[in-house]
Amino acid sequence: MASAPLYILLCSGEHEKIQMAAMMASVGAVSERPVEVFVSMNAIFAFAKGRGPDERYHGGAFSRALKEKRAPDAVTLFGQGKELGDLKMWACSMALDVQGWEMDALEDGLFDGPLGLTKFLSDAENGQFVTL
Amino acid sequence: MADQVLDAKGLNCPLPILKAKKALKDVPMGGTLQVIATDPGAVKDFEAFCRTTGNELMESKEDDKVFSFLIKRTS
Numbered sequence: 001m002a003s004a005p006l007y008i009l010l011c012s013g014e015h016e017k018i019q020m021a022a023m024m025a026s027v028g029a030v031s032e033r034p035v036e037v038f039v040s041m042n043a044i045f046a047f048a049k050g051r052g053p054d055e056r057y058h059g060g061a062f063s064r065a066l067k068e069k070r071a072p073d074a075v076t077l078f079g080q081g082k083e084l085g086d087l088k089m090w091a092c093s094m095a096l097d098v099q100g101w102e103m104d105a106l107e108d109g110l111f112d113g114p115l116g117l118t119k120f121l122s123d124a125e126n127g128q129f130v131t132l
Numbered sequence: 133m134a135d136q137v138l139d140a141k142g143l144n145c146p147l148p149i150l151k152a153k154k155a156l157k158d159v160p161m162g163g164t165l166q167v168i169a170t171d172p173g174a175v176k177d178f179e180a181f182c183r184t185t186g187n188e189l190m191e192s193k194e195d196d197k198v199f200s201f202l203i204k205r206t207s
Contacts, residue, residue, distance in 0.1 A: 023145070023146050027146045030150055030153035030185075031149075031184040032186075069144070072146070072147050077146070077150070080154075085153070
């Protein structure tokens with residue numbers, strides 16, 4: 001059964017929002033719904049290569065609970081979504097430029113490439129759009 | 133008797149669904165997967181998962197907060 005593609009604009013560096021984006025993206029993908037995630041602003045830091053959970057995720061009370069209860073790691077969930085479904089992840093080209101990063105600064109195997117916001121918004125015209 | 137059994141007890145959302153999707157890849161078309169879970173959201177989650185993926189939820193039951201789902205792979 002075909003569902004409208006899901007487009008997630010992930011800007012926040014808050015652990016709770018990154019976790020929700022990862023849950024939505026992975027569940028959408030395994031439910032045979034195409035999903036695209038555009039990562040920009042503070043969210044890009046969570047995907048820097050080689051960071052552990054404490055460095056990667058910053059948030060409030062719920063973030064602490066997620067870590068204490070060993071909830072599924074957000075970056076791992078994104079990876080599982082890619083492995084099991086049609087999930088594409090894009091790194092905001094502006095965010096990369098501002099940070100002076102190339103794609104190899106980001107976790108391996110997650111991103112499909114850099115992308116501009118105009119292209120992402122254009123692609124998202126016929127899907128469901130969520131901002132976190 | 134299911135062709136495969138997935139023990140997802142103690143796993144939080146969305147891991148039971150993700151693991152079920154992965155396990156279904158190894159189930160032959162027309163075969164069955166039994167998923168055992170304790171996530172209280174799993175009942176509605178597996179109903180929605182089967183509806184959207186086109187697989188058949190043949191059975192859904194609970195026994196003392198342990199849920200069991202029998203899924204027939206049809207897609």
